[in-house]
Amino acid sequence: MDLAVIGGGPAAAAPRPPAIELRGISKAFGSVQANRNISIRVERGTIHGIVGENGAGKSTLMSILYGFYRADAGEILIDGRPTPIPDSQAAIRAGIGMVFQHFKLVENFTVLENIVLGAEEGHLLAPSLAKARRALTALAHDHELQVDPDAVVEELSVGHQQRVEILKALYRKAEILILDEPTGVLTPAEADHLFRILANLRAEGKTIILITHKLREIMAATDRVSVMRRGEMVATRRTAETSPEELAELMVGRKVLLQVEKGPARPGPAVLEVENLRVRDTRGVERLKGVSFTVRAGEILGIAGVAGNGQSELLEVLGGFAAGQGRVRLNGVALDLTGRRSDGQTRRAAGIAHVPEDRQRLGLIMDFAAWENIAFGYHHDPAYQRNRLVMDNAAVLAATRGKLARFDVRPPDPWLAARNFSGGNQQKLVLAREIERDPELLLVGQPTRGVDIGAVEFIHRRLIALRDAGRAILLVSVELDEILGLADRIAVMFDGRIMGERDPAETDERELGLLMAGVVPGARNGAA
């Protein structure tokens, strides 16, 4: 009972049963034990954080609580009463609402239709829609959750789509709200707004479970925090009594460096010069609206910004698999941007290596073995060829063994399909393939997305080492912490433009956050 009644406002006075108590929950997928004998108490009227690395079992646990999966063993108590939750309908009846990381919205339905879906009043729609419209007005007013009920969901910003998800839960009278990685796609300002909403809901006595891998958010927003590691609940702390360092250590099971150590950059001549680069997507929408920047040898230029503001298109056109207009020079030599005389192959030949944002789609063939993936893109390398027709598989295998060892890929098995490596080890595979070619320029997108903390440290160190070897690196990341920690200069993208360049030593998250939202600090008229 050491956790009972601490903090959490008015509820502290009366010893009420916890809003949620899980006892001995276990769940296996095949031979993988996703949750092992997990017990946790979440007090009413608190924000309870759950942290853990990817694959630690956080999402599985929450999916069990929401009736999406059924636990193999264990018991769920809501308000002190044992409550079996065989399906999502039961969870909703028990007052549990969930905001998934990937929203569960019907994109071409209106907000109202999404709210009503599954919570209709009768067989006819009209009365349900009218009732939801009234309820929505009230909820929007009480909780800073304004959205246009008649807007089609796919036309809303990601932040507003998330509001729809929260409204869905509140419309179903949720007393317990679970949010899975809610800030991954939000600007810092949108994230702040979300946390204000959550604080409001807590003040009304609602209970909130916040799953995140961002320790900063845990420290700022939660009352208590539980740490999961490899399917087990390893600790629960009062947030006020712990630190990011302790939480990171609990998550990984050993001490980790949250901040990369790096010396000052010693930039050389310009390697990549981009002038007025423009890109249109297949629908004719302009995604890059005249972008100019330079990356010099021996430095990391970080591109910050909320996902979807043109960063992906930038990487694609530089990587050689999208067409654009403008001028791009590598070591003074112009690159073909039309896509007619260039592709990924010619870019690699020119000295550009690319670690794509979406490694599972663009970086690897998931069903192919590690050694085959190591050869991809470089399969014309004479070292990998026996003669013009036949590949030298033994040579590729030998090279792969070396790379797996040097990049600490686990398990170091060249025959294992890419799919069967963890996210961090998949990323290390791609890095091993690209970095060891000693490229003039490395394009790297979201290097640590879905990568566990231990591997993050490793990947960051390799990127710094490549920089110190005098190579140019263009780093695109939506994680501000990562940009601030790695980059020697930071350019912020918004709506296909670069809003400004900053020196990481002379800026902070607030200023970058404003730029990411299209606001130039100090300027009179906001967005350019």
Place this chain on the structure above:
Amino acid sequence: MDVAAILSILEGTIRLSTPLLLACLAGLFSERAGVFDIGLEGKMLIAAFFSAAVAALAGSAWVGLAAGVAAALVLAVIHGLASITFRGNQLIAGVAINFLAAGLTVLVAENWFRLGGRTPSLSGEARFQGLTLPLTETLAGVPLLGPFWGTVISGHALLAYLAFLAVPATWWILYRTRFGLRLRAVGENPAAVDTAGISVVALRYAAVMICGLLCGLAGVYLATALSAGFVKDMSGGRGFIALAALIFAKWRPWSAMGATLLFGFLQSVATRFPRLDLGIVVVPAQFIDALPYLLTVVILAGFVGKAIPPRAGGTAYVKEHG
């Protein structure tokens, strides 16, 4: 071309559109729920056979109707099992159903009747007769409207009227009821339906069964109203034309009626004029028969607006792991 010929073509349009419309609405229910159904053809065919066979044996079109619909529902259950429960490939399941129906009908027909894969000709009570609508007598004297009402609108079998009434009914179900909202949602994003606490599997089965019912009616109409009995492969690609019409209609009920009327009209023209002499060129009927497919290719290529299928169509729903 005289008025009588035009009326006859229009009358044929309604007659030939009816099975297309029923099959098209059948496909609409299934595909709106995210289950692609290339087996409309097979379900029509098996319903055509069993309705004709049982009607011939029992001497009642109504008993034939029940048998035909039941046969189509059995195939619908098979399609559901393959593509919903066992998460198989929906297109392959549909193709299998078409082959099954094509083979099974002829085999059973030969075994039962020994008529070379046909059923005996239906007559009298064993066949759905044309209904004479009210007002036919009254309007008979009115120029144009009288013959139009009497020839084109009146005189069709009950199932034809049912097919056209099914259009507003489908629209109403789809857009005005809870079931319709959920059906459309499950075809777009089944995960949203699942997390809302509604069974994806039950919804999809419901849609597939409605599809079976409507395909069944289409087949029954073919064998017991449009024709008088079953002959080998009598569905003659109508299931595929209905699919084409569904794409043409962008999966919307009223447009489905428009598309099937257009295709029915083309069939009616092709039937009446095997060689359509336009003065400059002579258009063979085969070309007109091929027009629905050509038009579908045109619309799929995006020349006439964009046809966007339900987003979750064609894939079985699997809860994502982790």
